Amino acid sequence: METELFDFIARYMPLTEPEKQVIIDLALFKRYDKGTILLREGELSNAYYFVISGCLRAYYMIDGDEKTTAFYTELQNLAPLSTVSKTPPELYIACVEDTLLLVSTSNTEQLVFEQFPRFETLCRLLSEGLLAQNQASFDQFKNASPEQRYLHLLETRPDLLQRVPLHQLASYLGIKAESLSRIRRRVQQKARA
Amino acid sequence: METELFDFIARYMPLTEPEKQVIIDLALFKRYDKGTILLREGELSNAYYFVISGCLRAYYMIDGDEKTTAFYTELQNLAPLSTVSKTPPELYIACVEDTLLLVSTSNTEQLVFEQFPRFETLCRLLSEGLLAQNQASFDQFKNASPEQRYLHLLETRPDLLQRVPLHQLASYLGIKAESLSRIRRRVQQKARA
DNA sequence: CGCCTTTCTTAACTTTAGTCAAGGAGTTGA
């Protein structure tokens, strides 16, 4: 479990053993049940969340219905949402499954950065990397049709199809549930032909 | 000019006078003519670009035509694109207008961070902030129709309508130029009614 | 000046997503 975490971190910056120990000592591991509503806008500190196992979903409540915009699964990160940003419509983070998280609370953050400047470098590299990824996803989304986006999802995160209700995926793909149904049918028919 | 830069930075972290001086001494101010192709994927270092005046455009070349995905105007930032990210299709950055940039070259970056750790904090806060903004834009994009996205652009960045050819804006809005034309006509007709 | 390219719009037509309504399958819980 920690192995996976440190393997992931090593992509950005290999840590020494003592540094790893500090993370284990200081970071919070938290387990949440499926269905738990983790956070809503305002409660979001500037902490990093690292999904060790399970699945989180980010969604907005707009006129009473949910608009899903993101899924976070194993080895994925949720970076600080609150830094210098105005309040969007109601944002929620919920557990799609039982989920194990590593949380860097913002209180500890300051202390840790002072003692271990390399951790700040890590956070910088991490958020720079997440930003680059997010940009790339956004760019891809803009230039793809709903059907292409669905096919892209099949390629890159096929597990989501099994883990998450389709109407949430539809909203994640920027379309309505009925359209996703039709796209799936179209794709299957093409595959058969 | 520098005032604007430091006002902007102060949103994240106020700098002392000596710190400001370091930035001025070390950072590169570069002026580019309209039409200059600044960078293409691969040439992107992990530098931060800060637009002081002018306008940059990011686009991909796909099957011979351009897919515009971002515009950077005054007081906006272009964060490192290359950190731990696989090569996307050909990405270009070009100047839509004569543009004055502040560039933090990656060579100087390391040195500066060692001498002034607060600059690393600044970069961290900056990229965290840009990430949060980018997330929010992406979320908004997903849940909006092309027409809503156009109206949103009118509200938030009306200047782009004047500065940038519409077919580039269309692609930025995730639609075709002809559709943008029709949307504009629809919107005008509604406004008249 | 006049040519050529870029930009923008329009129209006709096709394709696809949105909307509204309904129903079936599968779950949950009283």
Place this chain on the structure above:
DNA sequence: TCAACTCCTTGACTAAAGTTAAGAAAGGCG
């Protein structure tokens, strides 16, 4: 077990975006 959900699909219809083709207006450049 039955009722009430949630989830997913389908159909009929509407609205809007993609496609193709054409042409007008504006700008750049020899």
